[in-house]
Amino acid sequence: MKHTFKGGIHPREGKHLSKDKPIREYLPKGDTVYPLSQHIGAPAKPVVKKGDEVLAGQLIAEAGGFVSANIHSSVSGKVKAIEKRLTASGSKVESIIIENDGLFNSVEMSGTDKPVKELTREEVIEAIKAAGIVGMGGAGFPTHVKLSPKEPDKIDRIIVNASECEPYLTSDYRRILEQADGVIEGLRIVLAIFPGAKGIIAIEDNKPEAIALLKEKLAGDSDITVNSMKTKYPEGAERQLIYVNTGRYINSRMLPADAGCVVHNVDTIHTIYEAVRLGKPLIDRIVTVTGDAITDPANFLVRTGTSYQELIDAAGGYLNDPAKIISGGPMMGKAIYDTDMPVTKGSSAILCMTEDAVSEFEPSACIRCGKCVEVCPGRVMPVNLANAAERGDIDAFLKGEGMECCECGCCSYVCPAKRHLTQTIAGTRKLVLASRKK
Amino acid sequence: MDVQSIIIAAAIVGAVGLFAGLLLGIASEKFKVKVNETEVKVRECLPGNNCGGCGYPGCDGLAAAIAKGEARPGSCPVGGEPVEKAIKEVLGSGSKDAEGEADAAEEPVKLVAHVHCRGTCDKAKEAYEYVGPKDCRIATNSPGGGPKACANGCLGFGSCAKVCQFGAIRIVNGVAVIDRDKCKSCSQCVATCPRGLIKMVPYDAAGEGNLALVECSSKDFGKDVKAVCEVGCIGCGMCARNCPVEAIKVENNLAVVDYEKCVGCGACKAKCPVKVII
Numbered sequence A: 001m002k003h004t005f006k007g008g009i010h011p012r013e014g015k016h017l018s019k020d021k022p023i024r025e026y027l028p029k030g031d032t033v034y035p036l037s038q039h040i041g042a043p044a045k046p047v048v049k050k051g052d053e054v055l056a057g058q059l060i061a062e063a064g065g066f067v068s069a070n071i072h073s074s075v076s077g078k079v080k081a082i083e084k085r086l087t088a089s090g091s092k093v094e095s096i097i098i099e100n101d102g103l104f105n106s107v108e109m110s111g112t113d114k115p116v117k118e119l120t121r122e123e124v125i126e127a128i129k130a131a132g133i134v135g136m137g138g139a140g141f142p143t144h145v146k147l148s149p150k151e152p153d154k155i156d157r158i159i160v161n162a163s164e165c166e167p168y169l170t171s172d173y174r175r176i177l178e179q180a181d182g183v184i185e186g187l188r189i190v191l192a193i194f195p196g197a198k199g200i201i202a203i204e205d206n207k208p209e210a211i212a213l214l215k216e217k218l219a220g221d222s223d224i225t226v227n228s229m230k231t232k233y234p235e236g237a238e239r240q241l242i243y244v245n246t247g248r249y250i251n252s253r254m255l256p257a258d259a260g261c262v263v264h265n266v267d268t269i270h271t272i273y274e275a276v277r278l279g280k281p282l283i284d285r286i287v288t289v290t291g292d293a294i295t296d297p298a299n300f301l302v303r304t305g306t307s308y309q310e311l312i313d314a315a316g317g318y319l320n321d322p323a324k325i326i327s328g329g330p331m332m333g334k335a336i337y338d339t340d341m342p343v344t345k346g347s348s349a350i351l352c353m354t355e356d357a358v359s360e361f362e363p364s365a366c367i368r369c370g371k372c373v374e375v376c377p378g379r380v381m382p383v384n385l386a387n388a389a390e391r392g393d394i395d396a397f398l399k400g401e402g403m404e405c406c407e408c409g410c411c412s413y414v415c416p417a418k419r420h421l422t423q424t425i426a427g428t429r430k431l432v433l434a435s436r437k438k
Numbered sequence B: 001m002d003v004q005s006i007i008i009a010a011a012i013v014g015a016v017g018l019f020a021g022l023l024l025g026i027a028s029e030k031f032k033v034k035v036n037e038t039e040v041k042v043r044e045c046l047p048g049n050n051c052g053g054c055g056y057p058g059c060d061g062l063a064a065a066i067a068k069g070e071a072r073p074g075s076c077p078v079g080g081e082p083v084e085k086a087i088k089e090v091l092g093s094g095s096k097d098a099e100g101e102a103d104a105a106e107e108p109v110k111l112v113a114h115v116h117c118r119g120t121c122d123k124a125k126e127a128y129e130y131v132g133p134k135d136c137r138i139a140t141n142s143p144g145g146g147p148k149a150c151a152n153g154c155l156g157f158g159s160c161a162k163v164c165q166f167g168a169i170r171i172v173n174g175v176a177v178i179d180r181d182k183c184k185s186c187s188q189c190v191a192t193c194p195r196g197l198i199k200m201v202p203y204d205a206a207g208e209g210n211l212a213l214v215e216c217s218s219k220d221f222g223k224d225v226k227a228v229c230e231v232g233c234i235g236c237g238m239c240a241r242n243c244p245v246e247a248i249k250v251e252n253n254l255a256v257v258d259y260e261k262c263v264g265c266g267a268c269k270a271k272c273p274v275k276v277i278i
Helices: A121-130 A171-193 A208-217 A238-246 A266-278 A308-314 A371-375 A382-391 A394-399 A410-414 A421-437 B003-030 B037-045 B058-068 B080-094 B096-104 B159-163 B188-192 B222-228 B238-242 B267-271
Strands: A023-026 A032-035 A059-062 A077-086 A092-100 A157-161 A198-204 A224-229 A261-265 A284-290 A298-303 A324-327 A334-336 A349-353 B111-115 B169-172 B175-178 B198-202 B248-251 B254-257
Touching: A023 A171, A023 A308, A032 A077, A059 A092, A121 A171, A121 A266, A157 A171, A157 A238, A157 A266, A171 A198, A171 A208, A171 A224, A171 A261, A171 A266, A171 A284, A198 A208, A198 A238, A208 A224, A224 A238, A238 A261, A261 A266, A266 A284, A284 A308, A298 A308, A308 A349, A371 A382, A371 A410, A382 A394, A382 A421, A394 A421, A410 A421, B037 B058, B037 B080, B111 B175, B159 B169, B159 B188, B188 B198, B238 B248, B238 B267
Parallel strands: A023 A298, A157 A198, A157 A261, A198 A224, A284 A349
Antiparallel strands: A032 A092, A077 A092, A284 A298, A324 A334, A324 A349, B111 B198, B169 B175, B248 B254
16 A cells, blocks of 8 residues: 555546646747745845846846845846736735847856766755756745755755646646656756765656656666655645655654755756756746636746736637636635736646635534544644634644644635635734744 | 431531631631732722733733832723722822822823724725635735735724724724724734734824824825725825924825824815825
8 A cells, every 4th residue: 555644635636637738838928027036035136227138047136145046037138127016925026027029038058067976065056046946836945945954964865746736737747748857867966965865756646657757767776766656635745745755754843854855846856957957047937727717728838927817828818707816726826816927936837717616605613523634634623723713812723733734725625614724724824923033 | 326426427527627617717827928908909990801901911910010109000091080090099098109100290192093094895996806714814814915905905804893892993894993982092903903004093183183194004106006095195295295393294105193293283184185184
């Protein structure tokens, strides 16, 4: 039997819409927008000003601290303005706007072709830092920080998160099918920084073609294994992923490094490969545009800064009027109310649904069935936490280990009374985090 | 059963009772907790809501502080004058000094909480339909900080009304409204509002009062404010230019009143093009 974790759910997958659509490159036509804060940590500082001419791949904002990341222009053109723009996070963020001249003239990029064994740690981390790579699964944690743990010798597992457990998303799947060599090379580069570590590509067993391809390419390789995992949401949540692949358990107060692990998304690993081998900064990513309201669901290789609306148009526009548009997957993504927002380093999908499955139901009283407790992968009791949160009782919330919640949404998904459990708990977690920062 | 055994049983129970009684009596004298009598009397004068509005941990805390002379007799914002008078009487019987000191201290202006927004459902736009818990503090985590298009507007889910122990806050047409006569200045709502729209203002500024009050908290540019709300401060500065005592100025695109200077002449109210000053 395959290893798995406690709890979890099996939402309807919806991946069939876009899983067989090859990656299509899409070049932006309109202006591109680069929010200065598209990662965790300090916002980047602009190094260009209004009126400057820039080339694709040129640095336009540099990291504002150690935990921060560089931002590069993905098109050539002129800096139109530096002002606040709406992003998928829902708030207005200071952004650099570049008027796209449509030529895509690029700066010269050059990487190193040294064998993996000769690459030094500093060299690799410097290349990653310069390329402005952040976790592309959505959280946006700067990768060079992740790769500089306090005790690098204790790291013994590098896990590539290819589980893609969110329904509808197919960008990682397509990346593996079409660019498996880049992903494997990226992993080898990361392994070169941690000589004592072994690589694991963790992938759910609902993607047999990808598993077969990786196994074939890695036949006889002793450093990298492909781990096929039982399909279950949230398999790709960092803590659950580490538990499934290594049997080690971490809580919200620990980092993956405390369990000797470093976890990277497939897209991030591929971008590391591009940064080291080609010298190419993070200026594009794969975005799945899907949902039953989209005419022709697709996987686009798209430049950062491209407007969501352009991508929706490129996917044939709306088949039916969308009732709900979500940036990211349906479980953890954010509903958006305006499509005039840019693709950032962490945008994985645009999901357009014809029916709003949430607003149809009025929440009713808890019937004490215990389903939320059963499915919670964080091993907490969502109903108690939500009750404490509704009363505003932060002490009870913390005592119930409310901070262990990873906001995966399983409890809300199964709740027969349709209570807004995740939303309530997540909101209270943010209040606690904000009060800690003060 | 004979009479004798009944008497023996009664005597044993009686003796045990007497012994226990004596023991408790001695213990209560020996381990007596000394209480400040003034403190007890002051505590009796206080309302007992334990709202924390005075800044002390409940009414007991304030009573202790008043008895020690650390707080003024009028420190209870809820009780107001009658309570202050009663406490002064208590203190007066204990020490003459406390009374003299309290009289010498200047009487502070009565402050009341006020919601600095009047973007009601018909005046301010909603960016989207919100589905989720009806609680401002949780709704503020949804995109844009809540469904209201203005990022500084009252969300109207009534988190402030829920914490108000005096029933002074109601939600009227999507915006919280505070009754200045019911408000006891405990500031619980000020701490609760996730958007920081509630501030303490002089009694004479809130509602029907004379002093100027800017009914908006948006620090956005005038154009952006206009796009989302009909009654937002656009930061034009007309009020600041027409104030005879320089009590109002525009900071970060928002008019701010300095109540140390405001004389309540009404010049700003008359000149404000969006009528956001009342």
